[in-house]
Amino acid sequence: SYVLTQPPSVSVAPGQTARITCGGDNIGSRNVHWYQQKPGRAPSLLMYYDSERPSGVPGRFSGSNSGNTATLTISWVEAGDEADYYCQVSESSSDHPRIFGGGTKLTVL
């Protein structure tokens, strides 16, 4: 089945820009969605259809998707952004309709 690859960790200083990647074969042809999970909490939808933000998600969060890599970009990183981030795609015609990446832990230095 389709595999999504994320770096296990990304570290960034406050006020800087964090980029979290999600790699997959021709992922640019798929819709990519992102979830944020803070410690001890359930995941929440952060970005959908590559670059759409649900209401309430700050504009500091943006997304892009092209070729073999989708990217979640967090500008002006704040301490409160420290969390695990997961990408997700769909496999419409398979036994695994929903697929998650392994997750990336964002550490704010």
Added chain:
Amino acid sequence: EVQLVESGGGLVQPGGSLRLSCAVSGFTFSTYAMSWVRQAPGKGLEWVSIISNSGDTTSNADSVKGRFTVSRDNSNNTLYLLMSSLRAEDTAVYYCAKDVRASIYTSGHFDYWGQGTLVTVSS
């Protein structure tokens, strides 16, 4: 307000069974597919099972195929996961999640999640 509330988790011996429930409110339950997603301690998210809005189509991850059964009661706005032949590696927090689609075979994602229920498989 959309709410998803899981229940039914607990300690179970290897080889045992457990049924999880997810009671939902705040949206028209029968319109959307629903999934179970689990997270082992210290690990990432793993999609487990999905069921279409009407309940006529389901799919399960290879890791639980033949052991877990997802079902739903649209008249009572409740999603279920019947887990049997449980193994230590099934130990995880189990989340129910609302899909944005009705069908399991169209591209979708999860816009609402419950708080999760912990399942521990141990002797």
